Amino acid sequence: MSDQQFPSKILENAVNEFAKLPGIGKKTALRLVLFLLKQEKESNYRFADAITTLSEEIKYCKSCYNISDSDICSICSNPRRDHSIVCVVENVRDVMAIENTHQYQGIYHVLGGLISPMDGTGPDDLTIAPLEEKLKKGEVKEIIFALSTTMEGDTTNFFLFRKFASYDVKFTTIARGVAIGDELEYADEVTLGRSLVDRLPFDKEAL
Amino acid sequence: MSDQQFPSKILENAVNEFAKLPGIGKKTALRLVLFLLKQEKESNYRFADAITTLSEEIKYCKSCYNISDSDICSICSNPRRDHSIVCVVENVRDVMAIENTHQYQGIYHVLGGLISPMDGTGPDDLTIAPLEEKLKKGEVKEIIFALSTTMEGDTTNFFLFRKFASYDVKFTTIARGVAIGDELEYADEVTLGRSLVDRLPFDKEAL
Structure with a gap:
């Protein structure tokens, strides 16, 4: 499809934008765009608006760095959660997955990624410094590492464990x-x- | 994921909008939205803008009903194409596929769908009337049916063949x-x- 002649620049532009999404090739992108063209304009305005609002208004919790609509997310601001247990995860998907189990009553810390020299992600790209700030306050009794069992997950696990070894905290992994x-x-x-x-x-x- | 608790309404809304696209479930939608969140805002504005522009500015060729940036598409307005041969196709994807073969020098007629009682698509929902107008002008010598070999494609083929049987035109199929x-x-x-x-x-x- 790379040398495909589009009958319309507008169509081509929309297809190219969709094809930038992960896992979406040109053929799928064209299928999605043709679907949008068959929809009512109002639906497409809502779609475009959702993307713009996402970019402009989404916030990250100032405590755990999870996605949130407010400065402090509903988990961190919940007094019934155990603030002495912190579950360290890669991203918001992991928070949602763990919340879905209804087995965890502590709080989270979202790293925003994993250490990956291949992708150029180093420790400074993650929210490790604010996690250390939490430890320094001395209120945290247990850190649960809930990272993927991949090379990147294990590397990050090991890095954090070594970095925080001097703190009087119990470290566990799922x-x-x-x-x-x-x-x-x-x-x-x-x-x-x-x-x-x-x-x-x-x-x-x-x- | 249906009873999934999202940490943010804005996130949930964006995920739901993506999940309306064909073939995109909630999990994929969340993955796409998290990808957008990692992108620069400018990229997302361009994406949203492409969708809005698509809805507002795309035109359909007044002759063949293919997607076009102008009133008459580049194929219909090309004097070097053979206007006496009309290839009847379902949608713009088929036009692009045939154009890609570089084997066809006639013009097209885009039906905009196929007759499908199951989906509630009848002959009146397709651009059959303007196709008949073309035939009435007497300039068309051959109609090539290039529709999918599905139940819907065959039904549409048969319907058109019967409807236009009285015209002095050669009917062929790919x-x-x-x-x-x-x-x-x-x-x-x-x-x-x-x-x-x-x-x-x-x-x-x-x-």
Whole structure:
């Protein structure tokens, strides 16, 4: 499609804009644009407006750096959450995923990325300094690392653990093991191996 | 994700707008929105602007109903194209696909859809009347049907053929057969059967 002749510059421009989105190629972009053309103008104005509003008005919580509509997000400003436990995550998607479990009552700290020399993301690009500020205040008792088990996640985990080692805080990571509902034979050997090493006392209640 | 709690109404609104696009679910929508948030504002303004411009300024050629920046598109206004041959297609994507072959020198007529009782699209929703106007002028010698070989495509083909049967015009359809580069054993039996029935004299030059 790269040498495709568009019958209209406006069409071509819209397709090119959509094709900049991750995972959207030129063909999909054209399909999306033709869908918009079939819609009522009002719907498209709402769509364009949502994008503009997103860019102009979205805020990041000044405490945990999660996306928020106010200066302090609803989690950080909730007095019923345990502010002594901080769960360190990569981004807002992880916060939403953990919130969805209804198993966590502490607060979060959103790093905004992971250390990745390949992508040019270093520690200074993440919200590590404000996390250290929280530790210095001495109110945090436990830091839970909930980062992806990728090269980048492990690197970031290790970096943070070393950097904060001198603080009197308990460091934990989320449990790795065979997913609930998974057939044992299909679990990859690294995960299965880890789940054996990290075996737990049998708990009748959990079944 | 349906009962997902978003940390921000603005974020939720943007995600919902993206999720209205065909083939984009809530998870993908969130991924796209987070991508936009990482971009510079200027890029997002350009994106929103492309959508607004698309809705406000795009035109349809008054002759062939293809998308165009002017009243008559560049194909219809080109005197070097053969205006006596009209290729009937469903939409602009088909025009672009055929133009890309560089094998066609006639003009087009874009129906804007296919007859589909399931989707509530009837003949009156398509640009059939203006096509008949073209036929009445007597300048058209051949109509090439280049519609999809789906139920809807075949229905539309048949409807148009019957409707225009009284005009002194040659009706053709694009050839159906085994795709070039395809292994014969993987061709579906309907296509393979049709390619046998419609077999052509051996042409050394085509190899």
